[in-house]
Amino acid sequence: AALPPAVACAPGPAVARAPGRPPSRTAVTSGGGTAPARPRTSPPWNGARVRRTVWLVLALALVVVSAVRSGVSWQALTRAADSFLPTLGDFLPPGTAGTGGTLLDDLWVTLQISLAGTLIGLVPAVLLGVLAAGNVVGSPRVARFFRTVILCVRGVPELILAIVLVVVTGLGPVAGALALGLGSIGLLGKLVADSLEEVEPGPVRALLATGARRRQVFFASVLPRAWPAVVGHVLYQLDVNIRSATLLGIVGAGGIGYDLLNAARVLEFGVVTTVVLMVLAVVLLVEGLAVWVRKVYA
Numbered sequence: 477a478a479l480p481p482a483v484a485c486a487p488g489p490a491v492a493r494a495p496g497r498p499p500s501r502t503a504v505t506s507g508g509g510t511a512p513a514r515p516r517t518s519p520p521w522n523g524a525r526v527r528r529t530v531w532l533v534l535a536l537a538l539v540v541v542s543a544v545r546s547g548v549s550w551q552a553l554t555r556a557a558d559s560f561l562p563t564l565g566d567f568l569p570p571g572t573a574g575t576g577g578t579l580l581d582d583l584w585v586t587l588q589i590s591l592a593g594t595l596i597g598l599v600p601a602v603l604l605g606v607l608a609a610g611n612v613v614g615s616p617r618v619a620r621f622f623r624t625v626i627l628c629v630r631g632v633p634e635l636i637l638a639i640v641l642v643v644v645t646g647l648g649p650v651a652g653a654l655a656l657g658l659g660s661i662g663l664l665g666k667l668v669a670d671s672l673e674e675v676e677p678g679p680v681r682a683l684l685a686t687g688a689r690r691r692q693v694f695f696a697s698v699l700p701r702a703w704p705a706v707v708g709h710v711l712y713q714l715d716v717n718i719r720s721a722t723l724l725g726i727v728g729a730g731g732i733g734y735d736l737l738n739a740a741r742v743l744e745f746g747v748v749t750t751v752v753l754m755v756l757a758v759v760l761l762v763e764g765l766a767v768w769v770r771k772v773y774a
Contacts (some may be wrong), residue, residue, distance in 0.1 A: 570753060571746030579735060579747075583754050586731035589649045589724070590717035593656025598710065601661045605668025611680060612672055612694055623669065630662030638724045652729030656717045663716065667709040671702045704770060711766035715759055722755050 519525060572579060606612055608622040638655035645651045679697045688696070725733020732751055739747035 567745040567749045569746060570750040571744070572750055573744055573747065579732065579750065579754065582725075582730075582732040582735050583758070585649060586721045586725065586733065586755075587718065587758065589652040589721040589729065589731055590656060590714060592649075592653035593717050593721070594660055594710070594714045596653060596657025597660025597664060597713075601664035601713075602668055602706075604661065604665040606672065606694075608665065608669035609672035609698075611675065611677065612690065612698060614690055619669075623666075626662055626665040626669070629658065630666065632658075632662075634659035634720050635723065635727065638727050638729050642728045647728040647730070649730040652721055652724040652731065655724060655729065656720055659720070660713050660717065664709060664713045667712070668706055671705040671709065672698055674705075675701045708766055708770050711762060711769060715762045715766070718758055718762065719755065722751075 604622055604626055608619050608626055610616055610619040613619055634655050637658050638651055641651035641654050645654070675698050679701075680693055683693045683697055721729070721731055722733045722736065725731040725735075726737045728734075732754065736748060736751045739745070739751065
């Protein structure tokens with residue numbers, strides 16, 4: 477007897493599939509049957525992947541060529557490694573000979589320079605960071621423009637700024653504070669912009685859907701979520717400025733860096749060790765403060 481049409485056309489036994497799971501791919505075998513296809517384990521070689529690979533190869537080639545053309549020899553590195561431990565003994569124990577007991581005063585001057593530089597660059601950096609965040613301004617062109625401004629400011633090192641400002645304002649802490657302030661705009665502005673753009677977009681879209689303005693969304697949703705990261709970035713900038721202020725003292729910006737330069741010139745390596753340990757203690761103190769602030773605002 478002929479089977480009913482519904483039975484004749486009925487497919488084989490259905491395979492249960494979890495909701496939302498895509499159907500498994502199958503491949504035809506030589507015997508005419510089907511076998512599960514091997515899943516792809518790497519992304520396809522499309523145009524974007526080819527471009528990324530080309531840029532990576534060019535960057536690695538540039539690093540290799542720069543290392544070769546710099547003239548650094550393995551013999552020189554070997555000699556430096558052999559003389560490291562004997563030379564390290566010249567820096568021990570720490571001492572204060574020839575400083576006249578002014579190291580603490582000069583360290584306080586360095587702290588004042590770093591604090592002043594951080595405060596000088598704080599307001600412009602926050603403003604530029606807000607304007608460079610695409611989810612805040614809502615215009616990709618405006619965000620890219622202010623990102624470019626921040627990048628241009630970051631392109632000039634603080635040491636060069638200090639040399640120029642020493643010529644303009646003369647020797648002293650003023651040149652160092654201004655140099656650190658300008659340098660803080662570039663780094664802190666980028667960190668603020670990145671923190672604002674990393675905020676979860678869901679609440680922002682919900683507020684925009686209710687008719688809220690960009691200013692209201694920023695103060696009600698974006699800033700409260702990004703505030704702990706912004707505070708941490710400000711303390712990180714202070715940490716960076718403390719170390720930079722030590723180097724700026726070498727070019728005449730005042731502070732403990734001047735004592736470091738004089739100690740190295742007269743071969744008082746014990747004083748060099750003391751200065752390094754003092755700066756290290758201050759940096760660790762600021763880092764501990766940053767960790768505590770993150771815990772409080774978390």
